[in-house]
Amino acid sequence: MGVRDSSKAAIYDNEYIDSVFAELRVAVIGLGYVGLPLTVAFGCHRDVIGFDLDSIRIDELQGGFDSTGEVSGHDLRGCVHATFTNDSSFLADRNCYIVAVPTPITEHKKPDLDPLVKATELIGTFLNDGDIVIYESTVYPGVTDEVCAPILNRLSGLRYESDDLPADKNLKEKGGRFFCGYSPERINPGDKTHRLADVVKVTSGSTVFISEVIDRLYKQIVTAGTHKAQSIKIAEAAKVIENSQRDLNIALTNEIAIICDKLGIDTHSVLNAAATKWNFTKYVPGLVGGHCIGVDPYYLTFKAEELGYSPQVLLAGRALNDRMSDYLASKIISIMECGSIVIAESKVLVMGATFKENCPDTRNSKVFKLVDDLKSKGISIEIYDPYVKPETFIGDNDKYSFINVPKESHYDAVVIAVAHLEFVDLGIQRIKRFGKPYAKIFDIKSAFPANETDFRL
Structure with a gap:
């Protein structure tokens, strides 16, 4: 079942929202520090596919072991509705894709979107009318709408449905549509206190209705609650400034440390x-x-x-x-x-x-x-x-x-x-x-x- 009605009026139809939410078939693309906790959390509540290209990674997860140390063997065995695989054919029957792949920088310190583009291209080959693609990877504001959506549009032939883009910018239509969302990851590796469920999740969607559906989805696994951003671009910007602020504060403290050393004080x-x-x-x-x-x-x-x-x-x-x-x-x-x-x-x-x-x-x-x-x-x-x-x-x-x-x-x-x-x-x-x-x-x-x-x- 795809999303039939994404109008603003539909957000007042709780029964319809409930039906869309209930029939979401989730796939998480990328099973690192971000994707694995997501897969395990959803796997305690609903059918979910955890996909990663790394066959060694899949073997260890299927054996109940996480080499990153983020998820215990007990929790891996407890997510009874999760399937870990590197076989992309398992993605064919999904209608909600969550992308959690790395977004590094190049040697020239420029964004390297190659892993994100490849994951998007893979999803584009499976996308059907009414499907939702949610990105968690850190990006600069505009990547979802300006980089990822056009790829999905080109490979699927579906129209990108967005309240934030003019009608002529919603890309070509060939008998169907898809939606996007952005919910930035906030995983802190090695932190056993601030876990996925314990940190407020920022959510957003390409339409008002889809933002409600996405928010409902994350509320299922995040007990700390969610914060619905007004747009995808706002959510993208919020993520990238979180760590930028921390970087600056540490830089200030590092400079203070150098000065204190020269002053001969601790x-x-x-x-x-x-x-x-x-x-x-x-x-x-x-x-x-x-x-x-x-x-x-x-x-x-x-x-x-x-x-x-x-x-x-x-x-x-x-x-x-x-x-x-x-x-x-x-x-x-x-x-x-x-x-x-x-x-x-x-x-x-x-x-x-x-x-x-x-x-x-x-x-x-x-x-x-x-x-x-x-x-x-x-x-x-x-x-x-x-x-x-x-x-x-x-x-x-x-x-x-x-x-x-x-x-x-x-x-x-x-x-x-x-x-x-x-x-x-x-x-x-x-x-x-x-x-x-x-x-x-x-x-x-x-x-x-x-x-x-x-x-x-």
């Missing part, structure tokens, strides 16, 4: 004092990587520049955060030299390689840039991360030396780069035992008291 003592004022928002300094905060601002600045506006603050914050690994490498080398350590003959243990604590994701982790900077000075680096298995590390295994267990009394310096709970539980005294008697300890994430280390950011 950054966190300053932040704690300032945080006693009711309207001061506390952020902590550190390396900013990953596939969200270090990427999303470039989507917004790309669109701004396309429209003839040259953003200043956003790019300045990005540049500062990107340079933090250079600053830290310089600081580490300087302190080691002051301790009469011969840099070119030194061995350093780097604890943590992921882009954030308590998750196995190494994508765009700035720890590797820090390692590269240190290695360029002749330092021998070993990396220890309990979340990253040396044999399964996706990267340059010849370039980076991962170890399963650090050696005791072996290193001239130890760099705590990621504040994994395992490192915190290990304790600073146990960590110090990895170093030689004169070893320097660097705590980039300020996981331990300032007086227990030689430097913390």
